[in-house]
Amino acid sequence: MIRAENLTKRYGDTTVVQDLSFTVHPGAVTGFLGPNGAGKSTTLRMILGLDAPTRGHATVDGRPYARHTAPLTRVGALLEARSTHPGRSARHHLTALALTHGIPRSRVDRVLALAGLTQVADKRVKGFSLGMGQRLGIAAALLGDPATVVLDEPVNGLDPEGVLWIRTLLKSLAAEGRTVLVSSHLMSEMALTADHLIVIGKGRLLADTTVDALVRASGGAAVKVVTPEPDRLRDLLPGAGITVEAPDTLLVTGPDAPEIGRTAAAHGLPLHELTPQAASLEQAFMALTHDSVEYQGAPA
Numbered sequence: 343m344i345r346a347e348n349l350t351k352r353y354g355d356t357t358v359v360q361d362l363s364f365t366v367h368p369g370a371v372t373g374f375l376g377p378n379g380a381g382k383s384t385t386l387r388m389i390l391g392l393d394a395p396t397r398g399h400a401t402v403d404g405r406p407y408a409r410h411t412a413p414l415t416r417v418g419a420l421l422e423a424r425s426t427h428p429g430r431s432a433r434h435h436l437t438a439l440a441l442t443h444g445i446p447r448s449r450v451d452r453v454l455a456l457a458g459l460t461q462v463a464d465k466r467v468k469g470f471s472l473g474m475g476q477r478l479g480i481a482a483a484l485l486g487d488p489a490t491v492v493l494d495e496p497v498n499g500l501d502p503e504g505v506l507w508i509r510t511l512l513k514s515l516a517a518e519g520r521t522v523l524v525s526s527h528l529m530s531e532m533a534l535t536a537d538h539l540i541v542i543g544k545g546r547l548l549a550d551t552t553v554d555a556l557v558r559a560s561g562g563a564a565v566k567v568v569t570p571e572p573d574r575l576r577d578l579l580p581g582a583g584i585t586v587e588a589p590d591t592l593l594v595t596g597p598d599a600p601e602i603g604r605t606a607a608a609h610g611l612p613l614h615e616l617t618p619q620a621a622s623l624e625q626a627f628m629a630l631t632h633d634s635v636e637y638q639g640a641p642a
């Protein structure tokens with residue numbers, strides 16, 4: 343379990359993380375979301391003892407990261423910077439890491455297989471693609487069989503197969519009862535991967551919630567209704583939010599699809615289509631973080 347309490351980080355006059363408190367529970371994938379520059383990496387670095395908080399503190403399983411005697415067996419982390427020696431092979435890199443951290447050598451083959459690197463295990467890392475380097479970083483994070491896994495933007499640079507692999511891996515790590523915290527600035531990716539979301543903007547907590555609850559909080563889903571008598575339907579749904587999409591097509595918020603169907607049927611109003619629309623998660627995320635985005639494009 344990861345706990346952040348009132349985490350605050352200032353660089354000079356700039357506060358990049360402000361009074362951030364949250365808990366990341368085991369057995370679920372928790373997405374750590376925010377626009378570019380929101381403070382995600384800084385927060386993860388404070389959790390991992392790489393940056394000192396200006397105020398507040400973070401613990402993993404009840405202790406600050408640095409106070410764990412064998413941190414790699416407690417917490418596996420992938421940060422954005424690569425830290426492999428380019429002349430070494432993947433196997434050599436992982437073996438050196440295992441030996442210096444008291445991790446059995448047998449774990450090296452295990453994590454090479456888990457990361458899909460067995461075939462290239464003896465090739466020099468300098469010939470690795472971005473995706474292979476990312477897989478090696480994840481193999482290193484899992485080397486100590488840690489109960490907590492922290493990954494900063496793990497899908498960066500991965501091809502679609504790699505993205506799917508990460509998604510499946512994260513879910514299986516959580517299903518094994520591990521605590522999994524994964525940062526991203528892509529809502530669409532997190533929607534497919536995460537069970538829980540922590541959203542920050544300009545260093546502040548904006549939401550600590552589930553994907554479903556975020557959609558509902560952002561105004562919920564609309565229902566697309568196609569009818570040859572849109573004006574009559576409008577009159578029959580006085581409290582509803584109605585947007586006209588086309589002369590015969592309305593987007594209705596408020597009443598759900600069964601309620602609209604019942605009302606129409608009770609008044610003999612023909613419906614040609616009645617389709618619940620899942621609110622776009624990307625829209626929900628943008629609505630939530632709108633005021634926290636540093637640079638916004640002006641509308642065309």
Ligand SMILES: Nc1ncnc2c1ncn2[C@@H]1O[C@H](COP(=O)(O)OP(=O)(O)OP(=O)(O)O)[C@@H](O)[C@H]1O
Pocket residue numbers: 353358376377378379380381382383384385527
């Ligand atoms: N060492 C530093 N000195 C000064 N400012 C810093 C330092 N590290 C980060 N920042 C600033 O802190 C803010 C948050 O950066 P951070 O990398 O934590 O954000 P992020 O949410 O991870 O962004 P991204 O999605 O772009 O990686 C940014 O404005 C960044 O410029």
